[in-house]
Amino acid sequence: xxxxxxxxxxxxxxxxELPEFEDWKKLIKQIVLVENNKDVHGHDTSPLExxxxxxxxxxxxxxxxxxxxxVLCEEIKKYLLSFIQKENYDMPDLFVQNCWINWYxxxxxxxxxxxxxxxxxxxxxxxxxxxxxxxxxxxxxxVLVKKEDAYxxxxxxxxxxxxxxxxxxxxxxxxxxxxxxxxNKTRITVAINYDVDYKxxx
Numbered sequence: 001x002x003x004x005x006x007x008x009x010x011x012x013x014x015x016x017e018l019p020e021f022e023d024w025k026k027l028i029k030q031i032v033l034v035e036n037n038k039d040v041h042g043h044d045t046s047p048l049e050x051x052x053x054x055x056x057x058x059x060x061x062x063x064x065x066x067x068x069x070x071v072l073c074e075e076i077k078k079y080l081l082s083f084i085q086k087e088n089y090d091m092p093d094l095f096v097q098n099c100w101i102n103w104y105x106x107x108x109x110x111x112x113x114x115x116x117x118x119x120x121x122x123x124x125x126x127x128x129x130x131x132x133x134x135x136x137x138x139x140x141x142x143v144l145v146k147k148e149d150a151y152x153x154x155x156x157x158x159x160x161x162x163x164x165x166x167x168x169x170x171x172x173x174x175x176x177x178x179x180x181x182x183x184n185k186t187r188i189t190v191a192i193n194y195d196v197d198y199k200x201x202x
């Protein structure tokens with residue numbers, strides 16, 4: 001008896017290099033410097049509630065608190081909309097749902113989670129000097145695992161090699177995590193969630 005295979009689902013993550021990145025990097029690191037020294041600057045927007053990110057972070061609406069982050073969101077949005085139009089995705093327009101900065105000191109990490117947004121974005125600001133890694137997780141429960149893969153703990157996990165200045169974007173329902181930063185360097189990223197703006201009723 002012949003048993004055929006039927007491929008059901010696939011997920012993609014997209015990446016591009018952010019133009020003028022070094023200028024953005026300086027501005028973002030200034031925000032981190034201010035927030036990291038609230039005793040000196042008297043300014044701290046970090047949320048009180050805990051989440052899956054076991055690291056320091058700014059408020060979820062940082063694009064409304066820091067004009068430079070709002071400009072960054074709009075800049076990235078231009079590249080996203082250009083890609084959306086070129087690929088003919090059904091996304092007429094985008095608006096920022098939330099935006100924040102994460103910075104991972106030694107032993108900080110992020111548990112598997114998803115953003116639930118239509119489109120999630122991560123800008124890698126300062127990551128190459130740390131050993132923390134970004135992983136995407138499949139929804140497989142590992143029942144159908146081949147014997148040769150039985151001892152592979154990451155058979156349902158895919159590592160993404162992140163470089164400073166890279167922007168990745170993906171379906172917000174994709175689960176992802178960040179492994180513990182074992183270095184004395186700080187890993188900095190900016191996260192943005194966009195929702196689809198449909199001009200007319202669907």
